[in-house]
Amino acid sequence: MSGLSRFLSVLRCFTEAKANWTVPELAEAIGVPASTVYRTVRELVAQGFLEPSTEAHYRLGSAFIEFDRMIRLTDPLVKVGSPLLRDLVAEVRHPCVAVLARLYGDRVICAADERYDGAELPTSYERGRPMPLTRGATSKTILSQLPGRRLKKLLADADADAPAKLSGELAAIRKRGHCITRGEVDKGLVGIAVPVSNSELAISASLSLVVSDATLDERLERRLVLLLVSAADLLSQALRRLA
Amino acid sequence: MSGLSRFLSVLRCFTEAKANWTVPELAEAIGVPASTVYRTVRELVAQGFLEPSTEAHYRLGSAFIEFDRMIRLTDPLVKVGSPLLRDLVAEVRHPCVAVLARLYGDRVICAADERYDGAELPTSYERGRPMPLTRGATSKTILSQLPGRRLKKLLADADADAPAKLSGELAAIRKRGHCITRGEVDKGLVGIAVPVSNSELAISASLSLVVSDATLDERLERRLVLLLVSAADLLSQALRRLA
């Protein structure tokens, strides 16, 4: 373990399940002597990535909040997309969650989301939560835009269950311009996604709406696809203006 | 330069003013050979802290979004405070911004904020933005809770303009239980802050409201102080329950 990964092995211990760690616990968990972890933690605290918590415990530090703000202020997709998501859910006038997602290593991450006022959809998609690469409209729509070589390498690492079936689906998305999946991510929910890309900014993302399966009839589905296509168009235009 | 600071010297280059960097630019800016920066950037990209942007440029990566979510999910102050801020601004029924802030190195950072629906106050306080340690009600209220030795060291490093005056003000905050400052941070705005602390969780923070000076009469001011005190009380109770 060396370089950055030394620090990440500590930071990745801090999860929802266990958000408070002592140094001996960390040392045990990552299999490294405590004296080394004391040094590592000291550096992380000095830079604000960890902070002292209750008696000899540590928690994630505010530096992440600071850098997250910098992303909100500067990332083209987030900056341009966030206000657009607000407009989108307002136009939908139906319980839904709108999501802007992008590739994140071998997964997909939601970079911005917006909930229709008061909607109580139990969706897994949530800003900052990594999601599987090959399931759901949001992810598949991102994959459908990747250049062949990149896609092949990604899928090889992720060893998808049915690569042939998947590549057929991706071709269909490229052809139709959108993707609809039912219950692939969350039971009882439907995802409708359209591609968002800008090669100049090296962005390949997707814009999606999650709605309850039970309340979605054909008419509404058509309307949502249209709204998404038009929102994605606006988004692409705005991105082009930034580039 | 070594350890974590090697990576931070790169990450800190990414600002609102310049959010896109090439490796040679970074090398020039931090005074290190390009071959070294190529290696550093490669590690940061591998961990998701940077990502490739338009032609040979890099921008901040989604890992910050992921860790920020982890903070929202696990940090006691943020987790408990965020819904409380929403309730607070709703009860205020007056254009305002509510802010939860804490110490962040030699500055203060806003860890959660909430804007009264539609309020257009041009306030500097914003989630994730570091603010000066010795100016404004939000910061002074945090300082007023620190143990003497800690405070002295902080102020020594920050070399405050008028330490005597400041320590008088801090004593007054401890006595009154709140702090009101006018135009110390933003011209034409007033900050009203109350302390939030929980020694078990090693939290010393402040809860504040920012309102326009012009619209604030004595009656409203009294009401806001009362609302803040009661919200801080709820917050402290909730924190105690967590500990």
Next chain:
DNA sequence: ATCAAATTATCGTTTTTTGATAATTTATTG
């Protein structure tokens, strides 16, 4: 003030980083 636990300091050894340069890959353009 005392005690236990947490944290930092020490130091020879081992490992990693460094930076100049060469080799390779990638993107662009005629």
Next chain:
DNA sequence: CAATAAATTATCAAAAAACGATAATTTGAT
């Protein structure tokens, strides 16, 4: 599609930093 330039990675010996066992110190709670 070849040619070119730019970006990126690989190489390698010297220099620097990290390691980890242990000792010393600090901190926090009686």
